[in-house]
Amino acid sequence: MDFGFSEEQLMIQDAARRIAQEKIAPSAEHFDRVGEFPLENIRLLGENGLMGIEVPVEYGGAGMDPIAYVLAIIEIAAADAAHSTIMSVNNSLFCNGILKFGTEAQKQKYVREIAEGKEIAAFALTEPQSGSDATAMRCRAQKQADGSYVINGKKSWITSGTVAKYIVLFAMSDPEKGARGVTAFLIDTTQPGFHRGKSEPKLGIRASATCEIEFTDYVVPVDAVLGAEGQGFKIAMGVLDAGRIGIAAQAIGLSRAAYEASIAYVKERKAFGAPIGTFQMIQAKIADMKCKLDAATLLTLRAAWVKSQDKPFATEASIAKLTASESAMWITHQAVQIHGGMGYSKEMPLERYFRDAKITEIYEGTSEIQRLVIARNETGLR
Numbered sequence: 001m002d003f004g005f006s007e008e009q010l011m012i013q014d015a016a017r018r019i020a021q022e023k024i025a026p027s028a029e030h031f032d033r034v035g036e037f038p039l040e041n042i043r044l045l046g047e048n049g050l051m052g053i054e055v056p057v058e059y060g061g062a063g064m065d066p067i068a069y070v071l072a073i074i075e076i077a078a079a080d081a082a083h084s085t086i087m088s089v090n091n092s093l094f095c096n097g098i099l100k101f102g103t104e105a106q107k108q109k110y111v112r113e114i115a116e117g118k119e120i121a122a123f124a125l126t127e128p129q130s131g132s133d134a135t136a137m138r139c140r141a142q143k144q145a146d147g148s149y150v151i152n153g154k155k156s157w158i159t160s161g162t163v164a165k166y167i168v169l170f171a172m173s174d175p176e177k178g179a180r181g182v183t184a185f186l187i188d189t190t191q192p193g194f195h196r197g198k199s200e201p202k203l204g205i206r207a208s209a210t211c212e213i214e215f216t217d218y219v220v221p222v223d224a225v226l227g228a229e230g231q232g233f234k235i236a237m238g239v240l241d242a243g244r245i246g247i248a249a250q251a252i253g254l255s256r257a258a259y260e261a262s263i264a265y266v267k268e269r270k271a272f273g274a275p276i277g278t279f280q281m282i283q284a285k286i287a288d289m290k291c292k293l294d295a296a297t298l299l300t301l302r303a304a305w306v307k308s309q310d311k312p313f314a315t316e317a318s319i320a321k322l323t324a325s326e327s328a329m330w331i332t333h334q335a336v337q338i339h340g341g342m343g344y345s346k347e348m349p350l351e352r353y354f355r356d357a358k359i360t361e362i363y364e365g366t367s368e369i370q371r372l373v374i375a376r377n378e379t380g381l382r
């Protein structure tokens with residue numbers, strides 16, 4: 001068992017850390033307060049290979065492995081979770097899906113601009129009435145005689161939906177067939193029939209732009225179908241398996257930031273004539289925070305390692321996401337408590353970490369869905 005990282009993995013970690021500390025951390029409070037999409041920072045991430053970390057160099061990416069991806073996301077999320085959300089959608093939910101299921105022409109056409117961070121991508125599965133129960137989608141894809149499809153319907157909670165150039169869309173092409181009736185499509189948002197709807201006012205990750213999108217008689221040419229007709233649900237699930245490793249890494253970044261701020265604070269803040277870090281109740285919090293942070297980190301690196309071996313990794317990804325997101329919620333909560341009034345104040349980033357952590361228990365599969373996936377995979381029962 002090797003707990004070391006390769007030179008390449010350390011290089012991308014360093015690049016991410018430098019940008020996170022020099023550019024993202026100083027602007028995170030502003031972007032959170034105004035809820036503005038941090039386009040310039042995202043372009044910078046792209047210029048440094050961070051928007052297509054696992055994308056081969058010939059398609060504009062950094063050509064690195066899933067462990068490098070985890071290390072980079074942790075660094076970005078430690079500065080600002082919203083930036084890491086935008087990063088994870090370009091990397092995992094969009095590029096990863098096309099690389100795995102797309103044709104050579106689709107890889108050439110759609111991946112480069114997204115992997116280079118010149119354009120932004122999105123992933124559209126959720127609808128107003130279907131979240132966890134993804135096959136209950138109503139968005140309809142009607143096949144035409146020439147092999148093209150006409151899309152009608154609405155998708156909601158679309159991360160980067162307000163700015164995305166390309167979107168991987170899941171729509172029902174044959175409602176009779178349930179999960180096997182879902183097809184995946186590559187959407188160019190500059191084409192007629194695509195509309196952006198209301199933006200979601202969110203508790204956290206406020207710099208990541210989330211909105212509804214709608215399709216009215218939007219025509220998808222046959223060469224923009226991703227995978228085969230009816231394969232869409234498996235594509236969505238496969239892509240989400242990888243995405244969940246990225247969300248686990250995001251939760252770790254947030255947890256680390258809250259933990260490190262707490263370590264500094266308990267050494268400096270005095271009460272009853274001593275630094276509060278000398279009190280056993282605070283020491284217990286610090287110890288439990290550290291145990292959860294390390295456990296989440298090891299489980300997430302394990303999931304990334306299994307993925308890098310081209311072995312099935314769905315269970316490991318769900319374990320990592322569940323553990324890391326619930327730990328992030330707990331750790332950021334404790335960090336606010338340790339900081340007392342200052343934890344509750346917008347003058348420090350603790351309350352932002354706490355608000356941002358919550359989404360990691362919800363998107364890319366709620367904690368309840370992760371438990372369902374783990375238990376189903378372990379027992380073989382449905």
Ligand code: CAA
Binds near residue numbers: 132238240314372373
């Ligand atoms: N990989 C490949 N195929 C898979 C799979 C996986 N991980 N999981 C299931 N499948 C296949 C099954 O084998 C089955 O195939 P067959 O028909 O050939 O047997 C098919 O998919 C249907 O599977 P299930 O019967 O298990 O489907 P289900 O309706 O019971 O749902 C579920 C399973 C796990 C609950 C799934 O619906 C799920 O993961 N829901 C959560 C959805 C989710 O994560 N949404 C996140 C939205 S995107 C987002 O948040 C992005 C963002 O903004 C950043």
